[in-house]
Amino acid sequence: MPTMRDAFGLALTGLAEERDDFIVLDPDVGGGTGINVFKERFPHRVIQCGIAEQNMMSMAAGIASTGLIPIVACYAVFASMRAVEQARNSIAYPNFNVKIAASHLGLDVGPDGATHQAIEDIAIMRAIPNMRVVSPADPVELRAALEVIIDHYGPVYLRTGRSPVSTIFKEGDVGFKFGRSLKLREGSDVTIAAAGVMVKRALMASDTLHKMGIQAAVLNISSIKPIDKTLIIECAKETKAFVTAEDHNIIGGMGSAVCEVLSQHCPAPVEMVGIKDKFGSSGDPEELITLYGIDDASIVEAVKRVIKRKR
C-alpha cells in the first residue's frame, strides 16, 4: 500500500514536469515528508532550510513575494505549532501565496509517539483567516487536490500522512474542489462525515452497519475549510443524525467544523469519533486506533449510539 507522503512526493514530481512556478522548502525532513523523490528529479527546486521552521515559514512568504509559489513540506506538529505564528503573521495575514504540506498527523504517525503526533493541527489552522485546510482521503484524491491547491492564489494547509493507506478512488475518478465534499456511500439512517485516513474506516463501518440493517451515508470531508455546508445540511435533513470521524482531537477539528454547520443550520444529534482530548503514544497505528477508539468498530458503536438519540 502507498503512503500519503509518498503519493505527495510523486504528485509534486509529476506536476513539476509540467510547470515551473513552484519550489519546495524542506526543514531537513525530506525523507519524512516524502519529497525526496522530487528532490532527486528537481534538486534545484528544493530549498534546504535546515531545522529552523520559524525562519522557513516567514522566508516562504518572502519568496512568494517575488512570484514563485513555495510549498513548505514539514511535519504537522512543527508546521501548525512551532511555526504557527509565522504561518499566521508572515503568510496568512499578508495573504501570501504559500502552501503548507504537513505530514505526520495524529496516531497515523505511530512509533515516534506523542511529540510527533499532531492532533491539534486542524483546529489551529482552520482558525486562521485566509487559511484553507485540506485533508485528502487517499493518494488519488491527494494528487487531484495538489494541482487545485497550487492553482489557487492564497495560503493553504494540506494534510498528507505517514503510514500506508488503502486507495479509495480509481485513478482519474475523483476531482477536487474547495468547499465541495463527495458522498461516497448513500444511506438514509445516519451520515458519517470523515476526513483523511478515517474515510476508509468510515466506509468499512458502513459495510458492517449495512449487514446489521443500518444504512449509513459516508461523506469525505477533504475540504475542511471552506466546508461543504450545502451537502452537510442536505444529509442532516435526510438522515437526522451524524457521526464525525477523524484522527485528531475531538476539540476543534473536522468534527467541530461539521457541528458548527449543523448547530447553526440544521441541528441533529452528533457522536464524535476522534482522540478524546489526550496525547497519543508510541505504537503501531493499527494498535493505537483501537486503543484510542478511532477504528472502524468505534465508528459502528458511535452510529448505534447516535441512532438511539434520533428524534
Add this chain to the structure above:
Amino acid sequence: MDNKRLLELTTIAKKIRSDIIEMNYYAGSGHPGGSLSCVEIITYLYWEVMNISPEIRTKADRDRFILSKGHSCLALYAALYQKGFFKRDEFKGLRKAGNMLQGHPDRLTTPGVEFNSGSLGQGISFAVGCALGARLCSLSFMTYALLGDGELNEGQVWEALMFAAHKGLDNLIAVIDYNKLQSDDFCENVTSLEPLLDKIKAFNWHVLEVDGHNFYALEHAFDRARKIKRRPTMIIAHTVKGKGVDFMENSPKWHGSIGLSKEEWNIAQKSLF
C-alpha cells in the same frame, strides 16, 4: 555626498521627525522612541539608496525595504508619504478604525509597505526570502531590512542570520537600529546583546558599525556593503532612542504604546526646529 545634498537630507529627516510626532499625537498611542531613532537610516535608504517609487511599487525588480521592527512604522509612514505613496490626510487616521494606517504595517492596506511586520523576528526572515527569491527568479533588486536591538532577543533572527550567510546572500543588507533601549528597559538590563559585532561576525556576515544619525557614515557603510560579494552585510547603527526630542531621548517611557499630550507635542516640535 556634497553639502547641498546633506542639507536636503537633513531637512527631509526633520520633516519625518515632525510627522512622527504629529501622527503620534493624533493617534494617542504608538511607538515614537524607536521611530525617531531610525529616521536617518530610513531617509538615507529611501532618498539615496533604493530604487523605489509609487510608480514602480508593484514591479518585480523594485528594491525592497522590510521594516522588521514593525512598531517603528511611524517613521516608515512619514517617509512613504513624502515619497508620494499616499496623502497626508491619512496621518490623522493612524491606529483608528476603518483607516489605512495600521498600528503595525499592513501591505494589503498601505501602498509601499512590503510586509506585515510587528511580530518581531519575522521581518528579517521575510527579507531573506526576498533575497533568495530574487536569486531564484534572476531578479537584480536589493533587499534592505531594518531590525531593532530588542528584536535580537528573538531566536528566529539568528535562524535567519545563519541561513542568509549559508546561502551567501550578498543582495541582502540589514541594519540594526541599536538605540540600546527595548520595550521596558535598557537592552543591557533585559538580555545583554554584547559583544554584538562579534556575534554577527561569527554568523559569517560582513559587519559594519556606524553612527546611525550621520549621513556621511551611512553613505560610507551602504557604499561598502553593496560591494561585498558572497556575504550579506549587517550595519550596526548606533542611535539614540527618541532622537531629536529632548524629553524622549534615552527614556524607556517613550518606547510605546504611548501618545503625546498637546503640550508635549508643542515642546517636541520646538525641540526639533
